Amino acid sequence: MCESATDAVHPRFFRKPEHYVRAFKIALIQMSVGPDKAKNVAAAISEIHKAKEKGAQLVALPECFNSPYGTKYFEEYAEEVPSGSTCRALSRAAAEAGVCVVGGTLPERCGHALYNTCTVWDGSGALVATYRKMHLFDIDIPNKITFKESEVLSAGDQITTFDYQGIKIGIGICYDLRFIEMSHLMAKQGCSLLIYPGAFNMTTGPKHWELLARARANDEQLWVALVSPARDTTAGYVAWGHTLLVDPWATVVDQLGEAPGTIMADVDVNLVEEVRSQIPIRVQRRTDIYDTVHKK
Numbered sequence: 001m002c003e004s005a006t007d008a009v010h011p012r013f014f015r016k017p018e019h020y021v022r023a024f025k026i027a028l029i030q031m032s033v034g035p036d037k038a039k040n041v042a043a044a045i046s047e048i049h050k051a052k053e054k055g056a057q058l059v060a061l062p063e064c065f066n067s068p069y070g071t072k073y074f075e076e077y078a079e080e081v082p083s084g085s086t087c088r089a090l091s092r093a094a095a096e097a098g099v100c101v102v103g104g105t106l107p108e109r110c111g112h113a114l115y116n117t118c119t120v121w122d123g124s125g126a127l128v129a130t131y132r133k134m135h136l137f138d139i140d141i142p143n144k145i146t147f148k149e150s151e152v153l154s155a156g157d158q159i160t161t162f163d164y165q166g167i168k169i170g171i172g173i174c175y176d177l178r179f180i181e182m183s184h185l186m187a188k189q190g191c192s193l194l195i196y197p198g199a200f201n202m203t204t205g206p207k208h209w210e211l212l213a214r215a216r217a218n219d220e221q222l223w224v225a226l227v228s229p230a231r232d233t234t235a236g237y238v239a240w241g242h243t244l245l246v247d248p249w250a251t252v253v254d255q256l257g258e259a260p261g262t263i264m265a266d267v268d269v270n271l272v273e274e275v276r277s278q279i280p281i282r283v284q285r286r287t288d289i290y291d292t293v294h295k296k
Protein backbone atom coordinates (compact mmCIF):
# COMPACT_ATOMS: atom_id res chain seq x y z
CA MET A 1 0.00 0.00 0.00
CA CYS A 2 1.27 3.49 -0.84
CA GLU A 3 2.32 5.74 2.01
CA SER A 4 1.31 9.35 1.85
CA ALA A 5 4.13 11.85 1.34
CA THR A 6 3.75 12.99 4.94
CA ASP A 7 4.05 9.48 6.34
CA ALA A 8 7.08 8.78 4.20
CA VAL A 9 8.95 11.82 5.48
CA HIS A 10 7.90 11.85 9.15
CA PRO A 11 6.59 8.36 9.93
CA ARG A 12 6.49 8.78 13.68
CA PHE A 13 5.51 12.36 14.20
CA PHE A 14 2.68 12.84 11.74
CA ARG A 15 0.73 9.61 11.95
CA LYS A 16 -2.70 10.22 13.47
CA PRO A 17 -4.02 7.93 16.22
CA GLU A 18 -5.73 4.80 14.88
CA HIS A 19 -9.22 5.87 15.95
CA TYR A 20 -9.16 9.18 14.06
CA VAL A 21 -11.68 9.38 11.22
CA ARG A 22 -12.11 11.73 8.23
CA ALA A 23 -15.84 11.15 7.83
CA PHE A 24 -18.75 9.81 9.82
CA LYS A 25 -22.47 9.25 9.55
CA ILE A 26 -24.62 11.75 11.43
CA ALA A 27 -28.30 11.40 12.34
CA LEU A 28 -30.35 14.53 13.09
CA ILE A 29 -33.56 13.61 14.88
CA GLN A 30 -36.59 15.87 14.41
CA MET A 31 -38.98 14.41 16.96
CA SER A 32 -42.35 15.38 18.41
CA VAL A 33 -42.17 16.80 21.91
CA GLY A 34 -45.20 16.94 24.18
CA PRO A 35 -46.02 17.57 27.83
CA ASP A 36 -45.21 14.00 28.98
CA LYS A 37 -41.54 14.06 29.93
CA ALA A 38 -41.09 10.30 30.27
CA LYS A 39 -42.69 9.78 26.86
CA ASN A 40 -40.40 12.42 25.28
CA VAL A 41 -37.30 10.78 26.73
CA ALA A 42 -38.43 7.28 25.70
CA ALA A 43 -39.06 8.55 22.15
CA ALA A 44 -35.59 10.10 22.00
CA ILE A 45 -33.96 6.87 23.21
CA SER A 46 -35.89 4.83 20.66
CA GLU A 47 -34.75 7.23 17.88
CA ILE A 48 -31.12 6.90 18.99
CA HIS A 49 -31.34 3.11 18.62
CA LYS A 50 -33.13 3.35 15.27
CA ALA A 51 -30.47 5.74 13.98
CA LYS A 52 -27.74 3.36 15.11
CA GLU A 53 -29.43 0.53 13.20
CA LYS A 54 -29.31 2.70 10.09
CA GLY A 55 -25.56 3.20 10.56
CA ALA A 56 -25.35 6.47 12.49
CA GLN A 57 -22.17 7.10 14.50
CA LEU A 58 -23.25 10.45 15.96
CA VAL A 59 -26.88 11.20 16.80
CA ALA A 60 -28.16 14.71 17.61
CA LEU A 61 -31.48 15.57 19.28
CA PRO A 62 -33.41 18.87 19.22
CA GLU A 63 -33.60 21.77 21.65
CA CYS A 64 -35.88 21.04 24.63
CA PHE A 65 -36.46 17.42 23.66
CA ASN A 66 -37.75 16.39 27.09
CA SER A 67 -39.92 19.44 27.79
CA PRO A 68 -42.23 21.77 25.91
CA TYR A 69 -40.38 24.97 24.97
CA GLY A 70 -41.62 27.86 27.07
CA THR A 71 -40.57 29.82 30.13
CA LYS A 72 -43.50 28.45 32.16
CA TYR A 73 -42.23 24.86 31.71
CA PHE A 74 -38.52 25.10 32.51
CA GLU A 75 -38.79 25.04 36.34
CA GLU A 76 -41.08 21.99 36.33
CA TYR A 77 -39.05 19.96 33.82
CA ALA A 78 -35.58 20.94 35.06
CA GLU A 79 -33.06 18.36 36.27
CA GLU A 80 -29.56 18.39 37.58
CA VAL A 81 -26.82 17.55 35.09
CA PRO A 82 -25.61 14.82 34.92
CA SER A 83 -27.45 13.13 37.80
CA GLY A 84 -31.03 13.67 36.52
CA SER A 85 -33.12 10.95 34.93
CA THR A 86 -32.88 12.36 31.38
CA CYS A 87 -29.09 12.47 31.48
CA ARG A 88 -28.95 8.94 32.88
CA ALA A 89 -31.20 7.74 30.04
CA LEU A 90 -29.02 9.49 27.44
CA SER A 91 -25.85 8.00 28.91
CA ARG A 92 -27.36 4.51 28.90
CA ALA A 93 -28.63 4.86 25.32
CA ALA A 94 -25.25 6.14 24.07
CA ALA A 95 -23.49 3.19 25.72
CA GLU A 96 -26.01 0.56 24.58
CA ALA A 97 -26.04 1.85 21.00
CA GLY A 98 -22.30 2.61 21.02
CA VAL A 99 -22.82 6.02 19.42
CA CYS A 100 -21.94 9.60 20.32
CA VAL A 101 -25.10 11.43 21.41
CA VAL A 102 -25.48 15.22 21.26
CA GLY A 103 -28.37 15.34 23.65
CA GLY A 104 -30.31 18.29 22.27
CA THR A 105 -31.13 20.46 25.26
CA LEU A 106 -32.94 20.10 28.55
CA PRO A 107 -33.78 22.58 31.27
CA GLU A 108 -30.96 22.22 33.82
CA ARG A 109 -31.25 23.06 37.49
CA CYS A 110 -28.04 24.11 39.27
CA GLY A 111 -28.70 25.45 42.77
CA HIS A 112 -31.28 28.21 42.28
CA ALA A 113 -30.35 28.78 38.66
CA LEU A 114 -31.91 27.24 35.54
CA TYR A 115 -30.08 26.85 32.23
CA ASN A 116 -30.93 25.63 28.74
CA THR A 117 -28.24 22.95 28.50
CA CYS A 118 -26.83 20.54 25.93
CA THR A 119 -25.00 17.41 27.09
CA VAL A 120 -22.76 15.27 24.88
CA TRP A 121 -22.14 11.56 25.53
CA ASP A 122 -19.56 9.30 23.95
CA GLY A 123 -20.15 5.72 22.84
CA SER A 124 -19.26 4.40 26.27
CA GLY A 125 -21.89 6.61 27.92
CA ALA A 126 -19.38 9.09 29.40
CA LEU A 127 -20.27 12.78 29.50
CA VAL A 128 -17.79 14.55 27.23
CA ALA A 129 -19.24 18.08 27.13
CA THR A 130 -21.87 20.28 28.71
CA TYR A 131 -22.89 23.55 27.09
CA ARG A 132 -25.28 26.12 28.58
CA LYS A 133 -27.02 28.44 26.11
CA MET A 134 -25.03 31.64 26.13
CA HIS A 135 -27.32 34.03 24.27
CA LEU A 136 -30.78 33.95 25.79
CA PHE A 137 -33.74 34.30 23.46
CA ASP A 138 -35.22 37.66 24.38
CA ILE A 139 -37.09 39.20 21.46
CA ASP A 140 -40.19 41.27 20.88
CA ILE A 141 -41.75 41.37 17.44
CA PRO A 142 -45.12 43.10 18.02
CA ASN A 143 -48.19 41.02 17.11
CA LYS A 144 -45.92 38.11 16.15
CA ILE A 145 -43.72 36.80 18.92
CA THR A 146 -42.50 38.01 22.29
CA PHE A 147 -40.26 35.69 24.23
CA LYS A 148 -38.00 36.32 27.21
CA GLU A 149 -35.90 33.34 28.25
CA SER A 150 -34.04 35.59 30.69
CA GLU A 151 -37.20 35.80 32.86
CA VAL A 152 -36.35 32.33 34.15
CA LEU A 153 -33.04 31.18 32.66
CA SER A 154 -29.47 32.17 33.41
CA ALA A 155 -26.97 32.43 30.56
CA GLY A 156 -23.96 30.18 30.17
CA ASP A 157 -20.53 31.69 29.64
CA GLN A 158 -18.36 28.94 28.19
CA ILE A 159 -17.76 28.35 24.50
CA THR A 160 -17.82 24.56 24.22
CA THR A 161 -16.28 22.12 21.76
CA PHE A 162 -15.58 18.42 21.95
CA ASP A 163 -13.55 15.90 20.03
CA TYR A 164 -15.23 13.10 18.07
CA GLN A 165 -12.54 10.67 16.91
CA GLY A 166 -10.15 13.45 15.92
CA ILE A 167 -12.85 15.79 14.55
CA LYS A 168 -13.59 18.90 16.60
CA ILE A 169 -17.27 19.77 16.94
CA GLY A 170 -18.72 22.97 18.44
CA ILE A 171 -22.07 23.32 20.17
CA GLY A 172 -24.44 26.27 20.12
CA ILE A 173 -28.12 26.45 21.01
CA CYS A 174 -30.76 28.11 18.82
CA TYR A 175 -30.44 31.89 19.33
CA ASP A 176 -26.64 31.42 19.55
CA LEU A 177 -26.77 30.81 15.79
CA ARG A 178 -27.27 34.55 15.30
CA PHE A 179 -23.91 35.43 16.88
CA ILE A 180 -21.13 35.26 14.34
CA GLU A 181 -18.41 35.88 16.94
CA MET A 182 -19.24 32.64 18.71
CA SER A 183 -19.14 30.49 15.57
CA HIS A 184 -15.98 32.26 14.49
CA LEU A 185 -14.24 31.46 17.77
CA MET A 186 -15.32 27.79 17.55
CA ALA A 187 -13.93 27.65 14.01
CA LYS A 188 -10.72 29.27 15.21
CA GLN A 189 -10.49 26.54 17.85
CA GLY A 190 -10.44 23.98 15.03
CA CYS A 191 -14.08 22.93 14.58
CA SER A 192 -15.15 21.26 11.35
CA LEU A 193 -18.81 20.95 12.35
CA LEU A 194 -21.12 23.12 14.47
CA ILE A 195 -24.28 21.52 15.87
CA TYR A 196 -27.12 23.75 17.04
CA PRO A 197 -30.14 22.13 18.67
CA GLY A 198 -32.73 24.84 18.03
CA ALA A 199 -36.39 25.71 17.85
CA PHE A 200 -37.03 28.75 15.71
CA ASN A 201 -40.69 29.74 15.40
CA MET A 202 -43.24 30.49 12.69
CA THR A 203 -42.09 34.13 12.42
CA THR A 204 -38.30 33.87 12.47
CA GLY A 205 -38.06 30.32 11.11
CA PRO A 206 -39.09 31.04 7.50
CA LYS A 207 -37.04 34.26 7.47
CA HIS A 208 -33.79 33.27 9.12
CA TRP A 209 -33.34 29.55 9.95
CA GLU A 210 -31.82 28.30 6.68
CA LEU A 211 -30.25 31.69 5.95
CA LEU A 212 -28.31 31.68 9.23
CA ALA A 213 -27.22 28.04 8.88
CA ARG A 214 -25.87 28.72 5.41
CA ALA A 215 -24.31 32.00 6.54
CA ARG A 216 -22.43 30.35 9.41
CA ALA A 217 -21.30 27.49 7.13
CA ASN A 218 -20.12 29.99 4.53
CA ASP A 219 -18.44 32.38 7.02
CA GLU A 220 -16.50 29.62 8.74
CA GLN A 221 -16.23 27.10 5.88
CA LEU A 222 -17.47 24.17 7.94
CA TRP A 223 -20.46 21.86 8.35
CA VAL A 224 -23.52 23.20 10.20
CA ALA A 225 -26.35 21.05 11.59
CA LEU A 226 -29.56 22.55 13.04
CA VAL A 227 -31.85 20.14 14.90
CA SER A 228 -35.42 21.22 15.67
CA PRO A 229 -38.39 19.56 17.31
CA ALA A 230 -41.19 18.69 14.87
CA ARG A 231 -43.94 21.30 14.52
CA ASP A 232 -46.90 21.04 16.88
CA THR A 233 -49.52 23.64 16.01
CA THR A 234 -51.32 23.03 19.31
CA ALA A 235 -48.27 24.01 21.40
CA GLY A 236 -47.88 27.41 23.04
CA TYR A 237 -44.64 27.89 21.08
CA VAL A 238 -44.87 26.50 17.56
CA ALA A 239 -41.47 25.32 16.29
CA TRP A 240 -40.55 25.85 12.65
CA GLY A 241 -39.02 22.37 12.28
CA HIS A 242 -36.88 22.16 9.11
CA THR A 243 -33.93 20.34 10.70
CA LEU A 244 -31.11 20.68 8.22
CA LEU A 245 -27.51 19.94 7.37
CA VAL A 246 -25.35 22.40 5.43
CA ASP A 247 -21.94 21.59 3.99
CA PRO A 248 -18.83 23.83 3.99
CA TRP A 249 -19.77 25.17 0.53
CA ALA A 250 -22.95 26.46 2.23
CA THR A 251 -25.04 23.99 0.24
CA VAL A 252 -28.06 22.48 1.98
CA VAL A 253 -27.35 18.74 1.93
CA ASP A 254 -30.73 17.79 3.37
CA GLN A 255 -33.65 19.55 5.05
CA LEU A 256 -36.81 18.17 6.63
CA GLY A 257 -40.20 19.83 6.62
CA GLU A 258 -42.44 20.22 9.67
CA ALA A 259 -43.15 16.53 10.42
CA PRO A 260 -41.07 14.18 12.55
CA GLY A 261 -38.19 12.60 10.66
CA THR A 262 -34.47 11.95 10.60
CA ILE A 263 -31.68 13.22 8.41
CA MET A 264 -28.95 10.63 7.86
CA ALA A 265 -25.88 11.94 6.07
CA ASP A 266 -22.12 11.63 5.80
CA VAL A 267 -20.07 14.46 7.29
CA ASP A 268 -16.70 14.51 5.54
CA VAL A 269 -13.99 16.81 6.92
CA ASN A 270 -12.06 16.61 3.65
CA LEU A 271 -14.67 19.02 2.31
CA VAL A 272 -13.78 21.54 5.02
CA GLU A 273 -10.15 21.43 3.94
CA GLU A 274 -11.10 21.62 0.27
CA VAL A 275 -13.12 24.82 0.70
CA ARG A 276 -10.62 26.41 3.05
CA SER A 277 -7.71 25.79 0.68
CA GLN A 278 -9.59 26.89 -2.45
CA ILE A 279 -11.08 30.06 -0.90
CA PRO A 280 -8.41 30.89 1.71
CA ILE A 281 -10.22 33.64 3.68
CA ARG A 282 -8.90 32.19 6.94
CA VAL A 283 -5.35 33.29 6.13
CA GLN A 284 -6.40 36.46 4.32
CA ARG A 285 -8.13 38.09 7.30
CA ARG A 286 -6.71 41.53 8.12
CA THR A 287 -6.13 40.74 11.79
CA ASP A 288 -3.68 43.65 11.82
CA ILE A 289 -6.80 45.86 11.46
CA TYR A 290 -9.60 43.90 13.22
CA ASP A 291 -10.05 40.71 15.22
CA THR A 292 -12.49 38.55 17.23
CA VAL A 293 -11.16 37.69 20.67
CA HIS A 294 -12.09 35.12 23.28
CA LYS A 295 -12.30 36.88 26.65
CA LYS A 296 -13.27 34.07 28.99
Ligand SMILES: NC(=O)CC(=O)C(=O)O
Nearest residue numbers: 137174175199200201204
Ligand atom coordinates in the same frame (compact mmCIF):
# COMPACT_ATOMS: atom_id res chain seq x y z
N1 LIG B 1 -35.76 30.09 20.11
C1 LIG B 1 -34.56 30.65 19.98
O1 LIG B 1 -33.72 30.52 20.84
C2 LIG B 1 -34.19 31.46 18.79
C3 LIG B 1 -35.18 31.85 17.77
O2 LIG B 1 -36.29 31.36 17.66
C4 LIG B 1 -34.72 32.89 16.84
O3 LIG B 1 -33.56 33.34 16.94
O4 LIG B 1 -35.49 33.32 15.99
